[in-house]
Amino acid sequence: MNVEALSRWYGHEARDLPWRATSDPWAILLSEVLLQQTQVARGLEYWRRLLDRFPTVGSMAEAELDEVMHLWQGAGYYARGRRLHALAVEVSDPSGPWKGVLPSPSTCDDVVAGFQSLPGIGPYTAAAVASIAHDVPAAVVDGNVRRVVARQTGVHEPKPADVSSLAQTWMDDAHGHGVAPSVWNQAVMELGATVCRPRAPHCSACPVQEACTARDHPDGVHAFPAPAKRRTKTERLVALVDVDAEGRPHLVQRPTSARFGGLWGPPYLPANDASLVKAQKQRSKAGDVVHLLSHRRLEVEVWVGHTERGMDPASKALSTLDERVLQTAKKA
Ligand code: SF4
Structure with missing residues (x-):
């Protein structure tokens, strides 16, 4: 993976999204929670609506769950709204460890672990917020990153541990080349979301096409990763x-x-x-x-x-x- 080519591409091609213009961990956390299972255009609408009403973690903690759920209405995956409210209450608890401040390098040694200890926060969200808000060099793994890894390496069904390990190797390499962790994580996810798309990858516009195994593979790009078997x-x-x-x-x-x-x-x-x-x-x-x-x-x-x-x-x-x-x- 040519980390410099990808970060350069991200600098020119990144979509202009409002949560990319802030370093407020609460606003970034909100965007990450929303975007997990909601499309960007819809996520944007809800992000604005929630942030407008709850500009700080403390303001959500003071609200009733009912009000949070009312604002969440229509965004789907309602457990996210419930857990976010629980997180706000826990962070804002004056007798708890956080005293109203989300985990940061000045409040805990391991920011990723700090986020992961909060309700509803898994490895992806913890790494995303820690890296984007605080430039902690923790690689994120979501569906986009998994797809880029599978295609770059030409592995049909990459194991989760291998995906995490390669994503972290890329992150360390990028960091070593002076690329900020916030930029790197978003660059890989942006590549997966806009170029290395599931159905119609745009390989001729891809900044890392030279190192890609799937591009000219006889099975075709779409064979990477192998489609998940879904049972409804x-x-x-x-x-x-x-x-x-x-x-x-x-x-x-x-x-x-x-x-x-x-x-x-x-x-x-x-x-x-x-x-x-x-x-x-x-x-x-x-x-x-x-x-x-x-x-x-x-x-x-x-x-x-x-x-x-x-x-x-x-x-x-x-x-x-x-x-x-x-x-x-x-x-x-
Ligand atoms: S060359 Fe194509 S398949 Fe390979 S990473 Fe780029 S967009 Fe994805």
């Missing part, structure tokens, strides 16, 4: 939407350990639940909603009944699935 499970559910005379549904808050934990929605039962027969006798079917999650297909029957008193769904944080379920109930 189907889950059948019944949503019981009881509405009052004004059309407002009865909503419950999902337990934090459940799917969409912390969000609100109508009660659900598994389609084979013994109590369903009685529940359906008191309601009528309004329709079906099929909703796809990353590894799950949810097939939801929507049944509508009556309640004395519902609540305004606009005042609650709902998942996209529950918004669709309520829409289906409303149409009936």
Whole structure:
């Protein structure tokens, strides 16, 4: 890997993203948590929205979880919002080790380990924030980096330990050539996101094409890395939407350990639940909603009944699935 060519390329071609213009660890942490499972354009919208309301870790700690989840609504992977709030509370705890300040070289010896000790922070986010905010030379490994490693080395299914090890070797080499860790990590990820793309790699524009094994490999670039075998499970559910005379549904808050934990929605039962027969006798079917999650297909029957008193769904944080379920109930 020609580390100088890649860092030069990044200097000219990097996308202009607002979290790249700050060294505030909280703003960078927020961007990293959001971008893990959200596309950049959408992540940008949520990043602005959250940072506007919670400019500091302390301001999120002071807020109710409900408010954080409301702002997170629509971003998906809601556990991230819950854990971020838990992280803010833990960092801001006056009797805890952090006293309101995120891990930094002035507060702990090992910044990466410091971040990893916080709720919801794994090796990727810890290395990303430590390197981008504090220039700690810790290599990140995400899907983009894994793909670049697999293609550069021509290994179909690189082992996680080998990917981490090579990514760190590149980082050390770059650091030795005077490239800042924040620049290097972002350069490799940017290459994977914009040039060494999963489906349509743009090899002729690649700054490190000379060292690439996959480029002219007889199996073709797309064979690296080998596509992951995905199994999608189907889950059948019944949503019981009881509405009052004004059309407002009865909503419950999902337990934090459940799917969409912390969000609100109508009660659900598994389609084979013994109590369903009685529940359906008191309601009528309004329709079906099929909703796809990353590894799950949810097939939801929507049944509508009556309640004395519902609540305004606009005042609650709902998942996209529950918004669709309520829409289906409303149409009936
Ligand atoms: S030459 Fe092509 S396959 Fe190789 S790293 Fe560059 S973009 Fe990826």
